[in-house]
Amino acid sequence: MLRLAALSAWSRRLTLGLTLIAIALAVTLLLSVERIRVDARQSFTQSVSGVDLVVGARTGGVQLMLYAVFHAGTASNNIAWDSYQAIATHPAVDWALPLSLGDSHRGFAVLGTSADYFARFRYGDKEELRFRQGKPFAGVFEAVLGSEVAQGLGYRLDDRITLSHGLGELGPEHGDKPFRVTGILAPTGTPVDRTVHVSLESITALHLDWVGGAPLPGVNIPSAFVAKFDLRPKEITAALVGLKQRGDVFRMQRFINQYRGEPLLAVLPGVALDELWQSVAMVERTLLAISALVVLIGLAGLAATLLAGLNERRRELAILRALGAGPGDVFLMLTAEGALVTAAGALLGVLLVTLGSGLAAPWLLERFGIVLATRLPGGQELALIAAVIATGLLASLVPGWRAWRMSLADGLTPRN
Amino acid sequence: MRISAAFLALTALSLPALAEKGHVHGEGSLEVVIDKGNLSLRLELPLDVAVGFERAPRNDKEKAALAAAQQALSDPALFAPTPAAGCKPEPARVEMPAFDGRKPPEHADIEATHDFRCATPSALKSVETTIFKHFKQLYRLEARRAGPGGQGAARLTPKNPVLAW
Incomplete structure (x- = not known):
């Protein structure tokens, strides 16, 4: 069953891959904004x-x-x-x-x-x-x-x-x-x-x-x-x-x-x-809000991709049912797929931020005196990542629920 | 990443000279210094905020308003440091603008200084002010502080009348 699910996902790798990249980039943006905000304060104060x-x-x-x-x-x-x-x-x-x-x-x-x-x-x-x-x-x-x-x-x-x-x-x-x-x-x-x-x-x-x-x-x-x-x-x-x-x-x-x-x-x-932080606080909040929105758009894209895929996968899901998978299994499979793509996207985003901050650090230091630390995410950043994955899971519940409904109603020959 | 950093820097560079605070109606300034057991607060308030005019008083009502403002600003309860620090107020000094009658000044400020002697300065973590209750026209106080824990700035408002560090 797991193997079948993995193979099924692999057969749709292009769509899922693109969605994954979108999520990764959105997470990169979100984490960069947060990291620059924190590191700028830290390095200026130090x-x-x-x-x-x-x-x-x-x-x-x-x-x-x-x-x-x-x-x-x-x-x-x-x-x-x-x-x-x-x-x-x-x-x-x-x-x-x-x-x-x-x-x-x-x-x-x-x-x-x-x-x-x-x-x-x-x-x-x-x-x-x-x-x-x-x-x-x-x-x-x-x-x-x-x-x-x-x-x-x-x-x-x-x-x-x-x-x-x-x-x-x-x-x-x-x-x-x-x-x-x-x-x-x-x-x-x-x-x-x-x-x-x-x-x-x-x-x-x-x-x-x-x-x-x-x-x-x-x-x-x-x-x-x-x-x-x-x-x-x-x-x-x-x-x-x-x-x-x-x-x-x-x-x-x-x-x-x-x-x-x-x-x-x-x-x-x-x-x-x-006083500088007071005056940029508004800008920071706006930037953070915009990047959060971008992440939401990425996750909505994920849900949409999975939903759109459902129609094409009616036969596949029906066969799974015929092989003995319960509606709950189908629900779980769809939801897990979405959550895994989100998690992978977040992971890739973290990787990009780590690489990117290594590349941007000398420039930031020279131009703005900001010491950008190359480090693994911690504190607030981890909370942001957790929030992204949780939202991704939530968004994946929608296609999961649809698949569950469909697998209850559909036979091997879907009516259309 | 680049864009956000540039954004930050742009905002930073377009700020006006921060230390040079002018005379802004509706806004007062507060300087707070903690040096060993001494807590010193120096308040500057546009006269307009306190009494609604910035010139010599013209009638008894305006004279009374000036006296009331002076009274309110002299009240030792105007500022409340962290109770645990055991701070005792010293007599406040309030300087009202002098109207010598010849040339009307463009702006006038009231200056009030409140000093405290604190038994446990290490416990001193905040100062709360009741000033917004006395002066409804005052909608913010730009506070700057220097103490053993470093320097900082904060904006006090009727909703947030506590300076903490």
Whole structure:
């Protein structure tokens, strides 16, 4: 009986296969939406910890967060070094980390900062950065690599690397001033892994003989001589600020937002993220609803396919009855067929999501700073899959019931 | 997958400057800081929400409305922290807009600060407000908080007057 059912399904493999693919794609969509939603939150929340304020030029708070913390997107404006000094030396401020972005190394962001960064920066649950090898940069033209940079490009301590100007891989090279790798960080699962860290002075030194974003023709200052120049930065991209007392945070935010020297923006990172989630919650719900609808359409398609097949299978079902199968068996067979196709579709969907997230992960990380984990579904995702299969089972009850009715009424020669 | 991510990013980028909250009628803002045993709440309310006008009072009725608003905002029961935290209110400070009579201001805000001293700050998990019962014109309060558990933002409404973390 089981064998017959399997053979029968195999003889209709094209229709069933197409239905299965439709369900698989629908499940893929549903799970992707859910996974990106969860992972975006997770990775954004994990990326910064213990920072009271993020300061940058006046743009949107989310945009500031994106480039200052996730090194994604670009800054519209820099802030003057004097403004940074005024904030860093404010009596309420405990520590401040300058951030200077804009150069890259083979697709990885280059971050100019102070050596303090490695001691001060926290991620996840107040975890510190750890060096897998080496130590922080001490001088000009020294670099500390994030774990993924070192692994992806096969770099070791004391290797020489050259940075490129701008964010593209095709930007002009700073080929005359190579950097020595002094340290490699342990993996963090945050954008730090994909960042090359150098000192602010190195960033200035790189651009000594540059004007307007291109090398000055005929001028070439060799690396050995840059120390003779004033390497204090004129401007930086953003700053992370920690306060002595948490109670000052809103006052300090107002102080920075009303700073007279130039238009600045200070955001509380946790607040900015929550406000971001508040505003995308509607979009998320809509996306989830649409994908749920797509799944429903897929399952309705399944029920329709099985129902339409019933007429052609009247003879087959009648023969099964003649062989001794009860109406209950016929009902069970049809329902099981639908449920199995749904389950197989869901399984294929999970497989597609796992493959797809592996493929999309680097792109999402680079563009949006979202760390997409390649993992088996868990929690909410499992609940979604269970809901899909349950709905599939429910939808299969319809053709099952029809078959049961038909097998009661029909003889070997169906009336039509 | 790509589309949904792009959608998310688009929405994110089209948001206005989030930290720069202007003066929006019907909407107040609340800043909450928890630092050791101190819970500090700073409330900013458009005068319009509280009394229905944003200018110097013109008659006794309007004067009474201003006084009533000030009274309501000074009430220590305006905010109720988690009972288990054992928080004792300190006298509230309410700053009403000063109308010096010369140039009418475009907008006016009331500022109220409520401080609490909490015996067990680790038990402090939420603050509930009764403000929506006093001011029917207020339909939301944008709350931002900074505490030992991190920072966050939430929108309080008459249906959901509890800030929890």
